[in-house]
Amino acid sequence: MTVKMSNLRVLKQSLRIYSKCILPRPLFHCPHRAFSFSTPTLANRALIFRSNGNPAEVLSAVTYPTLPPPSPDQINISFRLSPINPSDINVIEGVYPSKPSATTFFCQGHQLENPVFVPGNEGLAEVTDIGKNVKGFKKGDWVILAIQQGGTWSSAKTVDAKDVIKLPSSFSEVNAATITVNPPTAYNMLHDFIDLKEGDWIMQNGANSALGQAVIQIAARKGWKTLNFVRSRNDFDALKSHLSALGATQVVTYDELSDKAFRDKVKGWTGGKIRLMLNGVSGRVTTAMMRHLGQDAHIVSYGAMSKEPLSFPTSLFIFKNITAHGFWQSRWYHNKSKEEREQLMENLAEMKLQEPEHEIVTLPGTKSDEDTAKSVQNLISKMSEGKYGKKVLLKIEGPAD
Ligand SMILES: NC(=O)c1ccc[n+]([C@@H]2O[C@H](COP(=O)([O-])OP(=O)(O)OC[C@H]3O[C@@H](n4cnc5c(N)ncnc54)[C@H](OP(=O)(O)O)[C@@H]3O)[C@@H](O)[C@H]2O)c1
Incomplete structure (x- = not known):
């Protein structure tokens, strides 16, 4: 004005x-x-x-x-x-x-x-x-x-x-x-579904979102490794540097999923043992990402930015024993006491997220x-x-x- x-x-x-x-x-x-x-x-x-x-x-x-x-x-x-x-x-x-x-x-x-x-x-x-x-x-x-x-x-x-x-x-x-929406969602999805150990791999899409950046930072603080997917863009190198500085282990674009050599690359990084996948995008790229999951892995879906449905290859359920979950932070808040919510804020404050x-x-x-x-x-x-x-x-x- x-x-x-x-x-x-x-x-x-x-x-x-x-x-x-x-x-x-x-x-x-x-x-x-x-x-x-x-x-x-x-x-x-x-x-x-x-x-x-x-x-x-x-x-x-x-x-x-x-x-x-x-x-x-x-x-x-x-x-x-x-x-x-x-x-x-x-x-x-x-x-x-x-x-x-x-x-x-x-x-x-x-x-x-x-x-x-x-x-x-x-x-x-x-x-x-x-x-x-x-x-x-x-x-x-x-x-x-x-x-x-x-x-x-x-x-x-x-x-x-x-x-x-x-x-x-x-x-x-x-x-x-x-602090109310994205960091708690990231924190809870990383803690509530499987017991991750130091060195374990997590894969996520929409990694440059506010939520994705919270995931990267929380995982890095805990010694968990992250394979991060983003959409390709002109300034990909700058974005990759930014996410790496936050603690991302690997940052790639969805385009890589159509490259046959990418499977070996991921195996080389992760030993084929990605244990958790966080999905906020859904659609075709997410289905393609799932093929890189390890045995007994868990997929947690929290969003569908692509506005496309999520489809699972049946073979993943049969041969890899994948488990799929949904997560909604609103439901978490609804089910928890004020003390538990305050404790979550304390936990996040300690992490000093950027x-x-x-x-x-x-x-x-x-x-x-x-x-x-x-x-x-x-x-x-x-x-x-x-x-x-x-x-x-x-x-x-x-x-x-
Ligand atoms: N379930 C829950 O409790 C919960 C809690 C918090 C957030 N969420 C959900 O998490 C998602 C991210 O939230 P946020 O606040 O972190 O968002 P944000 O910072 O605004 O980021 C949006 C992200 O979505 C990506 N995106 C947008 N359109 C896309 C498309 N068509 N295909 C692929 N990627 C696309 C963007 O990528 P580009 O940079 O390439 O555009 C960016 O990475 C939203 O869906 C939100 O509703 C869910």
Whole structure:
């Protein structure tokens, strides 16, 4: 934003759009604050969708008032960074099994005419106010949501204290903002299915994804070797160097799978003993990768970025005794206690993983809701065209920031 507008002007503009487009006047009030139309306190903003569809079409933005003090068992939090993950896009499209709850208000007493959904499953927030019964938190603590689809694409919200996890202080801001989804998935898939020993081989596709990079680093810390597949690209050598620096043992492209000599190459590296395969891509290349698995190996599928089905050669089940599993981190969180989730965060903090390659995209408070929505729609269009090779993290400012 190059043109600076005074906060008051922007607030009035936002309020005009807000009240005109969304709210009949009697429905928009926040009794905990002295709120009036002449001195609006629209300090916050959320990205929303009203119905499922293409995110580049259905996403919009709304402003809402300063949060009132939390009730006794709640805390107020303000989001610092909220990633856009592939599953967030799927949630908005309506093709993901979990989805945010519909909401008709953003703070106690504030009311929307029709329910909306706030996307965002992951994000780093800071505690800004604490209910009088809440113990163990202080203002400024960094927290993440312990609930799924908590609506992290917003500037601030009030949550039940039991629904947040305080983070160890050793995380960087970007690591903290990206710690809920990919590193835990990588960690659990590497620990929950087989008992890997030092020197064991793991094979994975999509190795340059944020998740793949977490797998490489965790495996390297444990002395496990990784055979990493990525799509071919002009800057393959640079990518290979980057992944090798993270701890990758071998980095290759899927193109190699069609080369007959590749089988011997893999045997030479691994002794034909790849014990675990992690699959986030599916489709034809994944089936071709499976042929390099060792006896009694396990395949864990967690994604299908190719949007193709996964097909298994029957012979692998018969002659190699392969076992296939699926993994969903949301299910893990659902089945585990808050203490187990906190322990997982401690384990990950100890590993000191490198930040995923990222770009922080600020949605300035000085923009109107309409312009904010347009920016996000354009951003997601570019992402879907593969024009962002890195994790995008949103910094959503409220209009009064
Ligand atoms: N099951 C779970 O609990 C769980 C948890 C976390 C993540 N996931 C899934 O894991 C996957 C990766 O997530 P992320 O956040 O790490 O993503 P990310 O950093 O955005 O990376 C996306 C990856 O997908 C690859 N890709 C995209 N389209 C592809 C295609 N048509 N064929 C082959 N590869 C393709 C990209 O390769 P290029 O660089 O070549 O484009 C890149 O490696 C997603 O499917 C996500 O939903 C699942």
